[in-house]
Amino acid sequence: MRYISTRGAAPVLTFGEAMMTGLARDGGLYVPEAVQQFSRAEFAALAGRPYEEIAFAVMKPFMGDTFTDDEFRGLIQTAYQGFGHPARAPLKQLAPNHFLLELFHGPTLAFKDFAMQLIGQMMQASLSRSGQRITIVGATSGDTGSAAIEAFRGLANVDVFILYPHGRVSLVQRRQMTCPSESNVHALAMDGDFDACQARVKDMFNDFAFRDGVRLAGVNSINWARVLAQVVYYVSSALSLGAPHRAVSFTVPTGNFGDIFAGHIARAMGLPIEKLVIATNQNDILDRALRTGGYETDGVKPSISPSMDIQVSSNFERALFDAYDRDGAAVAALMAELKSGGFRISQGALQKLRDEFASGRCSEAETLATIKWTLAATGELLCPHGAVGVKVAEEHLGQTPMITLATAHPAKFPDAVETATGLRPALPRHMADLYERPERVTRVPDDLAALQTLIRERIAL
Numbered sequence: 030m031r032y033i034s035t036r037g038a039a040p041v042l043t044f045g046e047a048m049m050t051g052l053a054r055d056g057g058l059y060v061p062e063a064v065q066q067f068s069r070a071e072f073a074a075l076a077g078r079p080y081e082e083i084a085f086a087v088m089k090p091f092m093g094d095t096f097t098d099d100e101f102r103g104l105i106q107t108a109y110q111g112f113g114h115p116a117r118a119p120l121k122q123l124a125p126n127h128f129l130l131e132l133f134h135g136p137t138l139a140f141k142d143f144a145m146q147l148i149g150q151m152m153q154a155s156l157s158r159s160g161q162r163i164t165i166v167g168a169t170s171g172d173t174g175s176a177a178i179e180a181f182r183g184l185a186n187v188d189v190f191i192l193y194p195h196g197r198v199s200l201v202q203r204r205q206m207t208c209p210s211e212s213n214v215h216a217l218a219m220d221g222d223f224d225a226c227q228a229r230v231k232d233m234f235n236d237f238a239f240r241d242g243v244r245l246a247g248v249n250s251i252n253w254a255r256v257l258a259q260v261v262y263y264v265s266s267a268l269s270l271g272a273p274h275r276a277v278s279f280t281v282p283t284g285n286f287g288d289i290f291a292g293h294i295a296r297a298m299g300l301p302i303e304k305l306v307i308a309t310n311q312n313d314i315l316d317r318a319l320r321t322g323g324y325e326t327d328g329v330k331p332s333i334s335p336s337m338d339i340q341v342s343s344n345f346e347r348a349l350f351d352a353y354d355r356d357g358a359a360v361a362a363l364m365a366e367l368k369s370g371g372f373r374i375s376q377g378a379l380q381k382l383r384d385e386f387a388s389g390r391c392s393e394a395e396t397l398a399t400i401k402w403t404l405a406a407t408g409e410l411l412c413p414h415g416a417v418g419v420k421v422a423e424e425h426l427g428q429t430p431m432i433t434l435a436t437a438h439p440a441k442f443p444d445a446v447e448t449a450t451g452l453r454p455a456l457p458r459h460m461a462d463l464y465e466r467p468e469r470v471t472r473v474p475d476d477l478a479a480l481q482t483l484i485r486e487r488i489a490l
């Protein structure tokens with residue numbers, strides 16, 4: 030299988046190359062040239078199988094000969110063995126036709142672990158084969174950074190630099206990034222919001238001399254391998270509720286559009302998904318774009334679901350590419366317009382997006398209220414991101430079973446959960462000393478040249 034850029038002007042790559050490359054050289058994102066179709070019988074054969082087996086079957090057709098079957102099976106086993114639940118992504122029932130997909134049993138308690146743990150294994154396997162070293166630079170609103178550091182700390186051929194917005198991540202998120210003691214881990218607290226962090230990372234990828242000089246690799250959700258790893262739990266949860274013989278719907282708390290785009294891929298593979306609902310917090314650019322056709326940024330408003338405090342939703346470019354009939358030049362033109370604040374989606378593309386996605390937003394007060402009533406009604410303690418999903422899902426319930434993605438553990442956002450319920454969720458036992466460990470972090474300005482100098486100096490050590 031070959032991978033092409035959403036802007037149509039970058040080299041066509043294999044899966045392994047696309048994973049190592051991250052952002053395409055024309056500024057676009059890699060997508061498969063064609064999505065592998067599964068028959069009903071192929072889906073049906075996976076029902077009731079272990080998560081790891083479903084993961085192998087779903088991902089392997091997208092990967093060409095990057096790994097042998099045995100090698101890839103081994104990488105999957107290692108990636109998920111540290112998860113604190115044998116189902117990996119268990120379903121809980123909230124109401125007669127509403128289910129919660131718990132994606133927070135990985136080592137950093139957020140769904141990012143599903144992709145990051147596997148990418149860590151896959152990158153290490155290909156680097157040890159080639160003997161090369163890479164420098165990973167990522168931007169995070171909190172959870173990507175902690176998941177990346179957890180997946181890459183101590184790996185021999187990798188340095189990992191994570192830029193997070195200073196003062197805007199939760200204490201648990203911050204400590205998961207600043208407490209690991211391995212010398213290949215570099216937590217950078219940047220003055221600015223998440224969009225600024227993400228913009229500096231994109232700048233580094235677009236500076237080809239720097240990019241090639243430090244052998245830059247990306248693990249943000251622009252990396253196709255992350256999207257692919259997330260397709261697996263759409264399939265596993267749908268099978269648990271009767272797919273492929275009956276359809277299911279999903280509601281996905283959304284920031285960078287990576288997680289919900291994985292649902293779009295699952296549907297393109299033939300999984301019967303009726304509704305795919307985008308749930309946003311008060312940073313509702315995606316909900317507004319679908320309602321009005323205008324994709325217009327208007328500044329990030331910090332919220333109690335900080336991992337979704339995003340205005341420039343990078344993976345939305347992948348959805349636009351499909352909605353514009355895979356016209357890379359049209360996508361490149363929209364992205365150029367976005368630099369000056371926004372663009373209008375064409376009528377035809379908007380219709381396609383509306384056929385594929387529904388949407389809704391959830392205010393801060395509604396998020397707290399949802400955490401409160403869900404606990405009272407079901408005993409389930411939601412994190413604020415999951416609560417955004419549950420609130421929006423409630424507005425889209427119908428005949429088809431609804432699966433809402435619970436993207437983080439409540440203990441990752443204890444202040445909001447305590448405000449809503451009076452209960453302070455405890456960290457799982459293996460992390461209980463997180464608040465006592467020493468921190469290691471460098472405060473950095475929102476300045477590309479200064480960041481590049483710091484990275485060059487650190488990897489020269």
Ligand SMILES: *Cc1c(COP(=O)(O)O)cnc(C)c1O
Nearest residue numbers: 172284285286287288336436437
């Ligand atoms: C990253 C994150 C999201 C948003 O996921 P996207 O793939 O960026 O849409 C939602 N909830 C939590 C807890 C996250 O960490």
